[in-house]
Amino acid sequence: MSKSKVGEDVYKKVEKVNAELFVLTYGSIVAQLCRDMNYEYVNEELEKMGYNIGIRLIEDFLARTEWHRCVDFRETAETVAKVGFKMFLNVTPMITDWSEDDQTFTLTLDDNPLAEFVELPVEARSQLWYSNILCGVIRGALEMVQMDVEAYFIRDILRGDEHTDMKVHLKQILKEEIPAGDD
Amino acid sequence: MIVHQQLPMSVNLASFDFLLIEMVHMARRLSEKQETALSNDEQMERGYTFLENIGFQVGRKLTERLLLTRNRIVESIDVMRFLCRELWPIVFRKQLDNLKTNRKGTFVITDNYFFWFSKMTAATGTEMKEYTTPYLYFPSGFIRGVMHTFGYPVHVIAQCPNLPACIFQVRFPAP
Secondary structure, rough: OHHHHHHHHHHHHHOEEEEEHHHHHHHHHHHHHHOOOOHHHHHHHHHHHHHHHHHHHHHHHHHHHHOOOOHHHHHHHHHHHHHHHHHHOOOOOOOEOOOOOOOOOEEEOOOHHHHHOOOOOHHHHHOOOOOHHHHHHHHHHHHHHOEEEEEEEEEEEEHOOOOOEEEEEEEEEEOOOOOOOOO | OOOHOOOOOOOEEHHHHHHHHHHHHHHHHHHHHHOOOOOHHHHHHHHHHHHHHHHHHHHHHHHHHHHHHOOOOOOHHHHHHHHHHHHHHHHHOOOOOOOEEEEOOOOEEEEEEOOOOOOOOOOOOHHHHHHHHHHHHHHHHHHHHHHHHHOOEEEEEEEEOOOOOOOEEEEEEOO
């Protein structure tokens, strides 16, 4: 069964929530963070939120899809885009721009559900990565399956760019370790 | 749930849950990180205000969005009904169970099965209060935001008498 089919099937089965509510809740969180601290810090905080979500979200992902271990990073990328994104956010980003060593790819999120109805104030455009939470989610989720990745936005439509692009880079495969005192 | 079907786009409910729960965790993290000149209580207070404000914004925006397609409501009792029957289910999945009023501008609304509390282990006394308090600020702010949109600057007091129930007292200003 193709990956997009799996993503769609799982999505059909889960309980859903109105996307507008989701968007405006996320928007209110970001806006409140921006009121309290500077943009650099907001980016960091959003990433951290995402990371915490990611390490829990992977459980839900594995439980619902019964996914097997991916053979290489290329398959991981496809899984993230076609199953993960589809299942949780009901969109499928495109994968482009593979590096030669197959360790880095770009996710193009042109219909980013988080950024619906959003317009950034001028001074935020050069500093804020509005959807930075997604980077954290990917990092957290992949870390739980032994992949140490780095994810960051390089372009965002909200900043006036043509596309919304996130780079994901595999730093290393983590060794499976038994947690201390748990043998 | 009428609204769910009207709007074509949807996302996984789990994503929304993850977001809201992490929001509460973040508020705690932020309040702990603030300068140490503040006392513990003041720091907590900041985290709570943070959550309350987010709830307020969500309530305000959602109400404005829904009012685009319907008639304006004026009377306080009708506004409360609108909250219980239509807005609450969108965010908190089910209608509120009970709406009482003393007819002098105070309303008491009860959710017997508040969804955030439904997955908590049973606790009692101060322990329960400690667990549940941070989760009460978002819904209180939400109610305030909704009422604000209708022009009522209300006061909301929330409490959790026992899990998983949740009671909100909404006081309207004297006319």
